[in-house]
Amino acid sequence: xxxxxxxxxxxxxxxxxxxxxxxxxxxxxxxxxxxxxxxxxxxxxxxxxxxxxxxxxxxxxxxxxxxxxxxxxxxxxxxxxxxxxxxxxxxxxxxxxxxxxxxxxxxxxxxxxxxxxxxxxxxxxxxxxxxxxxxxxxxxxxxxxxxxxxxxxxxxxxxxxxxxxxxxxxxxxxxxxxxxxxxxxxxxxxxxxxxxxxxxxxxxxxxxxxxxxxxxxxxxxxxxxxxxxxxxxxxxxxxxxxxxxxxxxxxxxxxxxxxxxxxxxxxxxxxxxxxxxxxxxxxxxxxxxxxxxxxxxxxxxxxxxxxxxxxxxxxxxxxxxxxxxxxxxxxxxxxxxxxxxxxxxxxxxxxxxxxxxxxxxxxxxxxxxxxx
Numbered sequence: 001x002x003x004x005x006x007x008x009x010x011x012x013x014x015x016x017x018x019x020x021x022x023x024x025x026x027x028x029x030x031x032x033x034x035x036x037x038x039x040x041x042x043x044x045x046x047x048x049x050x051x052x053x054x055x056x057x058x059x060x061x062x063x064x065x066x067x068x069x070x071x072x073x074x075x076x077x078x079x080x081x082x083x084x085x086x087x088x089x090x091x092x093x094x095x096x097x098x099x100x101x102x103x104x105x106x107x108x109x110x111x112x113x114x115x116x117x118x119x120x121x122x123x124x125x126x127x128x129x130x131x132x133x134x135x136x137x138x139x140x141x142x143x144x145x146x147x148x149x150x151x152x153x154x155x156x157x158x159x160x161x162x163x164x165x166x167x168x169x170x171x172x173x174x175x176x177x178x179x180x181x182x183x184x185x186x187x188x189x190x191x192x193x194x195x196x197x198x199x200x201x202x203x204x205x206x207x208x209x210x211x212x213x214x215x216x217x218x219x220x221x222x223x224x225x226x227x228x229x230x231x232x233x234x235x236x237x238x239x240x241x242x243x244x245x246x247x248x249x250x251x252x253x254x255x256x257x258x259x260x261x262x263x264x265x266x267x268x269x270x271x272x273x274x275x276x277x278x279x280x281x282x283x284x285x286x287x288x289x290x291x292x293x294x295x296x297x298x299x300x301x302x303x304x305x306x307x308x309x310x311x312x313x314x315x316x317x318x319x320x321x322x323x324x325x326x327x328x329x330x331x332x333x334x335x336x337x338x339x340x341x342x343x344x345x346x347x348x349x350x351x352x353x354x355x356x357x358x359x360x361x362x363x364x365x366x367x368x369x370x371x372x
Contacts, residue, residue, distance in 0.1 A: 004089060008076065008102040012290075016072035016110065023064035024057070031056055048132075055129040058121040062114070062282070069110050069286050070318055073103060073293035074311055081297060096298055096360035100291060107290035111283035118279040119251045127248035155179070161192075169193065173205060175230065186211045187230065194232075203230045246275050258336075270336040274329060277342040285325065288349025292317055295356035317352065321345045 032053060080086045089099060151159045156179035162172035170192040177185040189208030194201060210223040246254075246265060254261060254276035262269045296314035325345040332338050 004094075005102040005105070008080070009106055011076045011079075012072050012102065012106040013109075015075050016068055016106070019071045019075075020061070020064055020068040023068055024060055027060045027064060028053070028057070031060065051132065052129065055125045055132070058117055058125045062117045062122055065110060065114050065117070066282075066286050066289050069107065070289040070293045070314075073106070073290045074297060074314055077103075077294050077297040078311065086298070096295070096357045099298065100294060100357060103290055103294040104287075107287035110290070111287045114283040114286045115280075118282050123248055123250055126245070130245060130248060173203075173208075175203075175205075182215045184213045184215070186213075187228065189228070201232050203232045204228070205230065246271065251276055251279050268333065268336070270333040270338075273336045273339040274332045274342060277332075277339050281325075281342050281346055284343070284346035285321070285349065288321070288346055288353060289318055291353040292321075292349055292356070295353045295360065298360045299356060321349050321352075324348065 077086070086099065090096075147161045147164045149160070153159060156177065158174070158176040158178075160174040161170050164170055171190070173187075173189045173192040175187040177187075187205060187208060187210050189205035191206045192208075193204045193206075195204055196202075205228045206226065208225055208228060210225060210228065212221045213219070214221070244265065246261075246267070249261060254272050258269050258272040258276070261272050265272075293314050296317060297310045299310060322345070328341040328344055332341055
């Protein structure tokens with residue numbers, strides 16, 4: 001690569017890193033707030049919070065890479081144009097195709113990063129995240145040990161603890177069970193203890209009252225007890241035997257065993273092929289976004305007033321390609337034979353880039369055609 005190529009590529013990579021970092025932080029802050037509410041408030045440690053944060057990062061990075069690539073390409077091209085560097089290089093004989101070479105290399109590098117995310121990191125991290133979420137769901141004790149809060153571990157159950165002493169005694173426990181149709185069972189106790197047994201977690205309530213309200217004849221049965229054992233392992237519906245999610249499965253399995261995956265997940269083959277080919281299309285979209293951003297701004301040439309009109313046009317083109325990508329999803333999901341449509345926005349992006357670069361290389365023909 002020439003010195004100019006290395007210079008422009010370094011500028012693109014630096015700005016790409018900056019925009020990617022900013023966007024990842026914005027997404028991460030929003031995600032962290034939700035994770036903090038779900039984990040810390042429900043009795044999980046800060047270590048679990050950090051683990052979930054790191055496992056969700058690959059998917060966040062996947063979301064911000066296309067916009068980061070586009071922003072870097074537009075920003076660097078705009079700066080080089082406003083400082084007349086592109087004009088000088090064109091005066092020395094560099095064609096638009098030659099100027100686009102470092103942008104193309106930049107797009108390929110980021111596309112490789114996106115491929116690694118789509119085919120390896122995102123499926124594995126989301127699968128591990130789902131596995132850890134199921135583990136925490138299984139941990140009934142951690143979910144219920146939250147003092148001063150009305151908890152709803154499953155539909156029809158309300159659980160409350162006023163206070164938890166340092167030695168593990170639960171003070172002023174309230175448990176309402178409305179899962180049985182036409183009957184509401186309410187248990188209150190001054191103290192309670194959580195015990196683990198071979199058959200699951202048990203809640204031992206001491207010095208309490210049991211109230212069963214039968215709605216059919218509006219009768220209330222009350223019973224005072226000195227101690228009462230309640231099987232809290234039944235409070236959580238067993239979710240550990242969930243089917244694998246589509247985004248957790250490797251690309252090779254989706255392509256080579258699409259029929260088996262379709263039967264396992266009870267979904268159409270179109271969804272399987274859309275997910276698999278979408279993982280190849282995303283890196284191509286990243287590459288086309290970089291070249292479209294550069295080629296659109298190159299049409300403006302040098303101007304004291306900048307190339308803001310070209311920036312707006314480039315942004316509109318990027319949004320249009322994304323709209324086309326979204327429009328191809330439903331047809332492919334309905335009919336798996338239409339999977340080539342997945343690559344339509346990428347092909348349009350490359351064709352658009354080619355056309356813009358051609359127009360930049362033949363400005364005199366455009367003017368002659370406009371005059372005629």
